[in-house]
Every structure is written in structure tokens, then in C-alpha cells.
Amino acid sequence: MKNILILGGTADARNLAGKFAARHAVTLSLAGRTENPVAQGVPVRVGGFGGAQGLATYLAENRIDLLIDATHPYAARISANAAAAARLAGVPAIALRRPAWERQPGDRWTPVDSAAEAVRLLGARARKVFLALGRQELLPFEAAPQHSYLIRSVDPVEPPLSVPHAVYVLARGPFSEADDRALLETQGIDAIVSKNSGGQATYGKIAAARALGIEVFLIGRPHLPDMPSGAGVDEVLALADHAPGFRKRGE
Template structure:
């Protein structure tokens, strides 16, 4: 039985580790990485890097490589590959599961402003008269903030940004998990007055939200795109591993 994991996330790597640790007989796992990070943390199992050529290309790959199960464990904001996975799985008649870490929940004391897109987030920065901004939306999509000439941006990302960027900007290359003490120090040292983040969820980057709450700073939270209708969703790698295990037990080739 062949499982394809669309990965690149902590959850995808954990799922691959769980499947490898279980050592179910006859289970083959392929991890697909987009290739956007120069030094990814590779999970156990077979590795392929790069795109598929859209939904049609992915459907062809599923058929040619006899994939029995597809797990979309990509980043919650990887909307294109998620939609392609749904179309390809339907076309190739391969069961699909989405693995998504839970969204962040606001608590008492949070000063959050919801945004439906990076463009909306940029508009909110103007409305808030932001002066010094910690921007943690990743290296892609900075073009939405490029027209803002007044605020100063501290852009934190794993890889150096490319494309249009804000004119007043400093880049901080860093990979989570981050600590609460570290986030407190970062906000204070750079005199940040607004935080902008995507609702990526998970614990690795959540301390910035606590630090912002303690400092009374407004946080602009960009909502994640929805998973395509009809695709089942689980929140934990352990749940996804159970789904694979149950399908594996029913697989005709394993009887």
C-alpha cells in the first residue's frame, strides 16, 4: 500500500515518523516537499521534491505510482496545492485526508484584528497608524506591504525574501520554535507597536501572541483559507496515522 504525504510541515514529518515507527508490513510512504526551503528537515521514507504540474499532473502521478492514500499535510496557507490535491484525488479516485494544526484562539487581553488577506492586513496597518511592525507572514507575499512607505518592518522568515518588499525593512532569518522570553525581548528591543501574522496555528510560533498580549500590542491575524468542501480534516498526526492504519488493515493486498 502506497501513501503519499504532501508535506513540508512539522505535522507531516511527525506523521512520517509515526508510520515509520509502526513498521506496518507492506506500507510504502512517499513524502513530497515543495522545494521552497533550501535545507528542509527531511522525514523518514521516500522523498520527492518539486511540483507536480497542477491538479492534472498530480492526478497522473497518483495513477502512475499506484498511490492508495493521499494526505495533505501542507501549510494551512498552501491554498493552491490543497485545492490541487482535492481535484487530483477526486480524478484519480484516491482517498484524501487533510492534516491541519488547530487555529489559534484569542483569549482575554488579546487585541486582535482579523484580515481576510495580506492586502487587508496592509490596509489595517494604515488604519492603526503603525510605526514599527513585526511581520511574520513569511518571505512570500511581501508585495502587499511594499506600497507602505511610513512604517518600519522587521520581517522574520526562514529564508530571505524575494520580490517587491517594503522600502523600510530589516530581515531577521530565524526558524521556530520560539520562546516566550525571546519574543518578549524581540518586541522590546525593536520597539514593535503592531504584530502581523498568518493564523498558522501550532505551538512553535505561538509565543509571539502571548508576548504581544502582555505588551498590549494589536495583532493583525490573517485568516487561513478553508479546506475544500468534502475533504475530511484531522488536527493531529496521530489521528492521521490512525486513518492510514485503518485503511491499511482493509487493504486487499495485505490480507
């Protein structure tokens, strides 16, 4: 039995932890940004490590045999720290990197580099905008109070945005295309701002926007460090069996 640390916060990480737990000792690390995370089914560590050096120390002190980065595709700082910590500690590391969504016929995508660029490109005319973003990315939209915003999040947005028109919906995915289409139509949405998260759990809004002809401002993915990676849980499981030094360290 080997010691595995999974950096999580995603459904993929939770599924991966469950698969590994049948054969290994697994700890799932959560950043702690969600107030009421889904039950994980394995031992959980909540909170940061203190950068790459802090994570490297944790890996050494807890005799971790394999580090898996299964964080959100936009958690660039955590991914960079994971890669650096693995090198410092001499621990093999792999990543779960789900593919980005690909443009389909009928999509009205406007690529942007950031939420701030999306704010600028939304324009001066008042629009009804669905902000499909984390709480940390919402603040730039206070600079465009002419728009009406629909904000869906797992936890309440505190404090609320300083804008005159905002509707808050508390919900946890996955979200179906049918449900998201009903939401967009009910709220009269004519623009969406979203990250290109990939996967199926939040793809409903993208498919619904295509069907309704709604413009989507899609924030591009950040650069992530190079490391062996799989596109899904099964690929990561296969990679783990062949991670350099993994078998040797665990035996």
C-alpha cells in the same frame, strides 16, 4: 506494506512521515519553496506536480494507496488540487488540519482577509511592524514605506522589500514565548501581521503580543476542500486505518 504520499512542508508532515515509515513505504512531497529544508528521514520529492491532473497521474503511476494532505493551513491551492486528484485517481485521501488559534482574554486581534487589508488598516502613522509571514506575502507592504518592518524568515528575502526601514532575521522555529517577547521588546514592535497558523511552533509571538498589549492583524484562513481530517498526527494515524478502500488497495 502500502504506498503513502504525504504532501508536506510542515513539522506535522515530517512527524507523520516518520510514524508511517515504520510500517509503510512513504514519500514526502515538498513544494520546494524553502532553500534548505530540514532533513525529513524518508524519501522526498521536491517540486510541483502540474495541477490536479498531474498529481492524479503521479498517484496512478506510482500505485499510491493513500494520499495525505499535511500542507500549511494556507496552502489552499495545493489542498484543492489534492482533493481533486484523489477523486480522479480513485485514491483515498485524508488531511491533517490543525485547529486555528482561539482568541484569549487580553488578545488585541484585528481580523483581516489579506496582507493588503492589513496594510490599509495599519494606517498612515509610522509604526514598527513585525511581519510574521511567508516571503510570498510581503510585497503588499511596499505600499506603506512609512512603517519600520521586522521580517523573520527561514531563507533570505530576495530581493529585499523596497522600503527604507527593514530589519531581517533568519531563524527557523519553533519559537518560544520568552524569545519572541525579547525580540518584540528589543525591536520596539507595536503591531504584528500574522496568519492564524495554529499549533505551538509559532504561537510564541501571539502569547508575547498578549502579554505586551501589542495589536495583531490576523489573516483569516482560506476555504479548504472537504475531506476526512484529523487535528494532529495521532488523529490522522487513526483515520488512515479506516480510510475507505485503503486496506483493500494495499493488500
